[in-house]
Amino acid sequence: MNVFNAYKDRILDLLRTLISDGTLPAGLDLSRVTVEPPRDPAHGDLATNAAMVLAKPAGLKPRDLAETLCGRLRKEAGVSEAAVAGPGFINMRLIPAVWLSILRDCLRRGEGFGDSTLGGGRKVNVEFVSANPTGPMHVGHARGAVIGDALAGLLEKAGYRVTREYYVNDAGAQVDALARAAHARYRQALGRLSEDDIAAMLAGKEIEYGGDYLVPVGQALAGEAGDRWADTPETEWLPEIRDRAVAMMLDLIRDDLAALGVTFDVFTSERALVAAGRVDDTLSFLEDKGLIYTGVLEPPKGKTPEDWEPRPQTLFKATGFGDDVDRPVRKSTGAWTYFAGDMAYHRDKVARGFDDLINVFGADHGGYVKRLQAVVRAVGDGRVGLDVKLCQLVKLLDGGEPVKMSKRAGTFITLREVVDRVGRDVVRFIMLTRKNDAALDFDFAKVTEQSRDNPVWYVQYAHARACSVVRHAATVFPDRDRSPEALAEAPIERLETHEEQALIRLLASWPRVVEGAAEAHEPHRVAFYLAEVAAAFHGLWTKGKDEADLRFLLPDDEALSLARLALVQGVATVIASGLRVFGVQPVRELR
């Protein structure tokens, strides 16, 4: 239960009552009314802007309307105070029982606390990673993988039906290049080429991919086909070798993703879409709507490509849907452009019945967003939304020094190396400690150190420490049931200190954090929230050092101890619930 939304519903009901009795005019727009925690907790538990938003359209003074509302709110169940503040805010305080019942709910539901019905079972497709199947994943892919997976987990928690999807770009020139490189490795496996020959082919641009990861591909091909393709022309072997190599690269990528703990529900093949005639279907569908035409594009202003010349092209009328220019769908060779395939792919997603589409891309795809949204508008009749999350790059550091990476020198860091070095949970959490559109520093030294500076450790420490306190309770009160279910029955009304009550409110806001982050498609908010919970808990823990009667476990007061234990368990539960969204395993014990 999101207590803020619950009270918002009550306030909306009150407002409708005021409309029906004539205090407020009919037809008032209530959509801008919000209920949120006040910035300063001293103001109360909840605040609403209702009076300020509605005063003007209702022809009333904000403070007058606020007073009227306040009078009604004071009679609402659970409200202990309601007061007008500032320009017309209404601050409310809730009776302690409301907060305590949320803590009990948290303990009874465990990690399921925070689950929401916000999504109402609507279908969302989250497409992420979609790296070309031409080699292992490098560290640059990790951020998109983690953000996509965590966003999917967040949406699931918020009540959406989520499909995690990977679009396999297996139809373009890149996979043909992969096939040629695999063929060279195949001939190497047959003894026809040496390592030096491969190097020379790379240098001469005969092949594009030279990585060792293709050696086993060559060996497998040699084992399967013998010398059947050793001396035949490219047209004879390319399709088969390409398909085998792509399949093996996808296995490689799946393994890398598994090391990160990421799995997909659907892999959609670009080549299969093309083969099934879906691109042709999509183009004729759009043609029937008058959205495909032949025309000549203006050259880009300022920076014209050297070989630019005016040329009639087959174009999609993207400008009709918010794009800056119309987009080519056919190359001069007659083949479809990559974009044409993407049009078919997004139409396919719409046809599969998704209510919302989310694509997680690298920041270098920023120029691609508008045209994709134009496509989705065109094929979805405006019913389906497309949100594109652009991930800025990750700067790899080690102790503050940049880690040198260059594809040319072959020293790029693979995803696997990073996971092996610091662990999957660290990679996942750190990748979520920034908004997707801000650059992120990933410092090997920092993310593994145990200090306040390292958010992963700090949050895990809070969880471990909470678990430790509960464990320790076994020695102080050996006869007591310390399970979360039993603690839900503890006399938590005895939690009276300011810090304890603040922490209860913070835990109680977890459902609201889930809903807000899910609605905004911003999983990083969960990371910041968890750090806040951790800080509040560490603070409370340390206070017990200064003042013995503030310790969680008081041998002389079993009832209060159980109440505090309930709060400690609540902290562990909420942190575990949040980490679960990220696919991170909560640590119960630090070594």
Next chain:
RNA sequence: GCGCCCGUAGCUCAACUGGAUAGAGCAUCCGCCUUCUAAGCGGACGGCUGCAGGUUCGAGCCCUGCCGGGCGCGCCA
């Protein structure tokens, strides 16, 4: 030249989709370890939210124009 993203404390970043006196950590300074894990905690210092206008009860957030940085810009995927 056009489009998108970014610009917040000395540094790294938040700010709950327009709310109240813009918050944390690091760094600096001052305190706190016979204790449930001090690998931690508390306090102080620190701001013209890049600049200038606009919209309204209210702007870090929305609009316009500048300044600075990143990405992209017809047959690459």
